[in-house]
Amino acid sequence: MTQTDHQNEPKLRFPGFDTAWEEKNLGEFFTFKNGVNADKSAYGKGRKFINVLDIISDTPITYDTIIGSVEISDKEFEKNEVRYGDILFQRSSETREEVGQSNVYLDQERTATFGGFVIRGRPITEIEPEYFHNLLKTARVRKDMTARSGGSTRYNVGQESLSAVPITIAPTLNEQRKIAGFAGAMDAKIAQLERKKALVEDYKKGCMQQLFSQKIRFKDDIGNDFPDWEEKRLGGIVSIKKGHQLNRDDMIEGAEYPVINGGISASGYTDTFNTKGSVITVSEGGNSCGYVDWQPHDFWLGGHCYALPLKDSVSHAGYLLQFLKNAQSGIMALRVGSGLPNIQKRDLEKLPVALPHPDEQRKIADFLSALDRKIDLISQELTHARSFKQGLLQQMFV
Structure with missing residues (x-):
């Protein structure tokens, strides 16, 4: 590869290419169409159906990797067919940063269809699909695309907005x-x-x-064989402790101690801690409540999380972590509440634990x-x- 400093050219180019790159809009290469909106009963059977989960995958979409399916008529399928070289865009999201994410369909033998939260880009001129797949993930294109999204509760990007996105191409x-x-x-x-x-x-x-x-x-x-296992309640093995909620204003960028709350990763960082490390945590509230994790270092235990320090040395923390990870679906089934789900301490304490x-x-x-x-x-x-x-x-x- 060779270095270049020319304007409107990349820093690295393959040898033998020196023609200036071109300024275009996406609409010069694609037509755009929204996807299928079927009755709830139609999903889970029928034809392969591309949705947002397929688009956010790291790798290009092929027929065998598609997760969902939908039952639609031949006529509807023909109108909403996805074939080799089509680009699929995420039309709507709760966060602006995710709007307009894209992926390419690279199955040359079989076709699929796509959902209403997706926009299909169909090439109208000869293109190299994998080139556009990567071009559309560059910071410059993503910044312009998200800037064109709108909405109050959800962010959306439309066909006209996608068509107007400027690109610089080989x-x-x-x-x-x-x-x-x-x-x-x-x-x-x-x-x-x-x-x-x-x-x-x-x-x-x-x-x-x-x-x-x-x-x-x-x-x-x-x-020799070990003795038979015992069954105990989780509350008999650990002391289940709930944390204290911090406001966003209490978070400090670059601070030392993670704030562990209701999600699967730190909510932020702060300059002090209220819980010693080397302890199991279980999310108490929110969409991820019931998530089991291990905190190796000192941290701030939030108001939507439980810490589970051992009561004695009879139980091995590493074993209990693995047991609870294996039982995580059962722990998540303890959720209550129609709005923001949560897990009650008394229900967690009753969880049976097999103890060797x-x-x-x-x-x-x-x-x-x-x-x-x-x-x-x-x-x-x-x-x-x-x-x-x-x-x-x-x-x-x-």
């Missing part, structure tokens, strides 16, 4: 294909890592089911934690691969 299909080939190779690496991670996660899930159902048992260090001998707890925890470390390492590789791709592509587009 002037020849050959150069576009070179860039697309590089990006495709990176996507293949990312997809390989995602498959590797999914395989280890599935393996761990299977091991947890076998271990906690006692179909597989560890033996002690001299090869302390040494068997340790063996189970060590085995499953080793798999967690393997998953974390693959996740780090994924993060690095995505950052590497993003960094290079930023220099290969204007």
